[in-house]
Amino acid sequence: MVDTLATASARRNAAHGGTLVVTGRRDVAQDVVELTLARPGRERLPDWAPGAHIDIVLPDGTTRQYSLLGDRWDAHSFTIAVLREPVGRGGSEHIHAQLSVGDTVGFGGPRNNFRLSPAPGYLFIAGGIGITPLMPMIRQAELLGDPWRLLYLGRSRARLAYLDELAGYGERVTVHTADERGRAVIDDWMPDPAVAPLVYACGPERLLDAVDRWAAPLGRHRVRLERFTARGDVDRPTTAFDVEVASSGAVVTVQKDESIVDALRRIDVDVITSCAQGVCGTCETGVLAGVPDHRDSLLNEAERAESRCLYPCISRAVSDRLVLDL
Amino acid sequence: MSIVESPSTPDAASIDPFDLEFLRDPLPHHAVLRDAGPVVRLEKYGVYAMARYDEVHAALVDWQNFQSAAGVGLSNFRHEKPWRPPSVLLEADPPRHDAPRAVVAPLLTTRRLRDLEQSWRADAATVVAAVLDRGDEFDAVTDLAEVFPLRVFPDAVGIGTEGRENLLPYGDFAFNAFGPPNELVTGAAPHMPPVTEWIGRQCLRENLTDDGFGAQIWAAADRGEISPEHAPMIVRSLLTAGVDTTVTGIAAIVHALAHSPGSVARLRADRSLTRTAFEEAVRLESPVQTFFRTATRDLRVGDVDIADGEKILMFLGAANRDPRRWADPDTFDLDRDPSGHVAFGMGIHQCVGQHIARLEAICVLDALLDRIVEVEPAGPERRHLNNTLRGWESMPVRVRRG
Numbered sequence A: 001m002v003d004t005l006a007t008a009s010a011r012r013n014a015a016h017g018g019t020l021v022v023t024g025r026r027d028v029a030q031d032v033v034e035l036t037l038a039r040p041g042r043e044r045l046p047d048w049a050p051g052a053h054i055d056i057v058l059p060d061g062t063t064r065q066y067s068l069l070g071d072r073w074d075a076h077s078f079t080i081a082v083l084r085e086p087v088g089r090g091g092s093e094h095i096h097a098q099l100s101v102g103d104t105v106g107f108g109g110p111r112n113n114f115r116l117s118p119a120p121g122y123l124f125i126a127g128g129i130g131i132t133p134l135m136p137m138i139r140q141a142e143l144l145g146d147p148w149r150l151l152y153l154g155r156s157r158a159r160l161a162y163l164d165e166l167a168g169y170g171e172r173v174t175v176h177t178a179d180e181r182g183r184a185v186i187d188d189w190m191p192d193p194a195v196a197p198l199v200y201a202c203g204p205e206r207l208l209d210a211v212d213r214w215a216a217p218l219g220r221h222r223v224r225l226e227r228f229t230a231r232g233d234v235d236r237p238t239t240a241f242d243v244e245v246a247s248s249g250a251v252v253t254v255q256k257d258e259s260i261v262d263a264l265r266r267i268d269v270d271v272i273t274s275c276a277q278g279v280c281g282t283c284e285t286g287v288l289a290g291v292p293d294h295r296d297s298l299l300n301e302a303e304r305a306e307s308r309c310l311y312p313c314i315s316r317a318v319s320d321r322l323v324l325d326l
Numbered sequence B: 001m002s003i004v005e006s007p008s009t010p011d012a013a014s015i016d017p018f019d020l021e022f023l024r025d026p027l028p029h030h031a032v033l034r035d036a037g038p039v040v041r042l043e044k045y046g047v048y049a050m051a052r053y054d055e056v057h058a059a060l061v062d063w064q065n066f067q068s069a070a071g072v073g074l075s076n077f078r079h080e081k082p083w084r085p086p087s088v089l090l091e092a093d094p095p096r097h098d099a100p101r102a103v104v105a106p107l108l109t110t111r112r113l114r115d116l117e118q119s120w121r122a123d124a125a126t127v128v129a130a131v132l133d134r135g136d137e138f139d140a141v142t143d144l145a146e147v148f149p150l151r152v153f154p155d156a157v158g159i160g161t162e163g164r165e166n167l168l169p170y171g172d173f174a175f176n177a178f179g180p181p182n183e184l185v186t187g188a189a190p191h192m193p194p195v196t197e198w199i200g201r202q203c204l205r206e207n208l209t210d211d212g213f214g215a216q217i218w219a220a221a222d223r224g225e226i227s228p229e230h231a232p233m234i235v236r237s238l239l240t241a242g243v244d245t246t247v248t249g250i251a252a253i254v255h256a257l258a259h260s261p262g263s264v265a266r267l268r269a270d271r272s273l274t275r276t277a278f279e280e281a282v283r284l285e286s287p288v289q290t291f292f293r294t295a296t297r298d299l300r301v302g303d304v305d306i307a308d309g310e311k312i313l314m315f316l317g318a319a320n321r322d323p324r325r326w327a328d329p330d331t332f333d334l335d336r337d338p339s340g341h342v343a344f345g346m347g348i349h350q351c352v353g354q355h356i357a358r359l360e361a362i363c364v365l366d367a368l369l370d371r372i373v374e375v376e377p378a379g380p381e382r383r384h385l386n387n388t389l390r391g392w393e394s395m396p397v398r399v400r401r402g
């Protein structure tokens, strides 16, 4: 028997302002480290589906997106895998060099721009660390009994994560490394248009461009790509900031470890919440000035860029002040 | 002076939550269920029940252990065949729940609904004006709460104008069918085949207008985000869940205002409180009173063992009036922060149409506040009995105009 229901007090203190603590760290390939993350009090984490990513906010304010690759039936931990990128802007370097078990990071999301749609079958194509969003998709296709294949490309086997687990799937997985077999001919993998599987690909630009060209013969909606595009990341340290209530001019400082909603409550301004996790949309509030740090699961990239509203149950600010339409 | 014995506390285990007497006035029974412990076994149906806020909330978010795919009604789909194909939203869990939910949710966000708001506000003003033109007394249910959703929602989905009178009986039946086959179900069942057939036809692509939610759901099927078989099922979900519930929500607001003298004046003075008024109204009335979950493995709740496959009835309405969570829970309190109520559920199955319900209700409320300064009961209210929904058949009210 398992006792599944958290006690009331544990749950009410569950927010911790979007903080995760590193509970596990292991090397899963050359230059690839896998992190397991949990709430400081081990409370339940937000739900997610294959293809979802979270934002990780490092102590210096650097924010990076990482696909979730753990088991969604485990509601208490997130798993990500991070490739060390020497030419990157420091986020992955920091994680590799500095982050150890017990350290905390900020997080936002999960959000999902790479959803697994129902299909009679799937062709997954991963380049290197691009395997991360595909791992939960593969497990899900297995669960549903849908046919799938994986083409997994990389420079060498030593650099490819999760080969052990994938070996269990036998024939369905093709590993192609440049050091053993030279450059892969991607077009040889284009599925027969009559068979109609969905193609999910994640990896370097050149690989995705090659797969994207299949969209002409296969159909635009049959090819889904996840690009690791830099989203013009701003530094988003989790610091205190001011919120101004437009209607009254009242100002309150949102402390580092509280939500905007909690801060507003201190000055008797109630914002009605429901999920308190940036999932349901109940607390949506207009933003009149300032730059939000969106940590919800609701807005898509375009809406985030527009920033006309935010979810004060979970989101924060990049600017020193936000003026809210309250 | 004689001393009246207080009636002995009925044993929680013998409570029948689908008995007509219970449905007529569930509140005292809710108290008994809450006080009996975190979880109670209801003998008559061999199911468990949770009525306290903390446990209900925790179980609702925990889809991993408390599944919906075995049916959110009494019938257990592991052993019984449902009366209609199960909903791909409500009666499905991940992974099958993912794609339908991901398609519907973005259509019904507050940002998308902003396009509808202006015309819904105009419609609400028209409906309220028509009611008030007939006099100062009206029936808040039949003259108002049933009129407005039926005026705006079917158009928003994009169904045809013929046969819309089927929507309320269909919704009523669907929500009754989550309970046992009592007289509420058997009385209506013979009339259902043509109604169900009509609903089914409305969900087909060729019968939907090309600009409503229905068409957008079909467009998602074109994009391969859901399978074509799922599109009409998802439209059906909107039609099933989107009418009776909003009727009750609107009626619940009028009920709360009519029984809280001065509240109309307060809301007129501060319109920013309309959101609180709506949330308080649905907290108190909880249009959807109950839904079942099914244990996916052997669980222990409090000191009760619940075996894999057992059904557990979640009393949303009782949780929303649990004094362990809410101070003075039976009061409609505009100073309260109603955050966290479970009238719309919680977690992955939380009502996907909740923003529609809010917008409809706020449009009607604002239209009323524009015209009236007070509302009060004008006669006995009659409850409409349903195995899952709590609502009214009739609610006579009298208004004073501004």
Ligand code: FES
Residues within 6 Å of the ligand: A272, A273, A274, A275, A276, A277, A278, A279, A280, A281, A282, A283, A284, A296, A311, A312, A313, A314
């Ligand atoms: S309360 Fe749900 S998004 Fe903020």
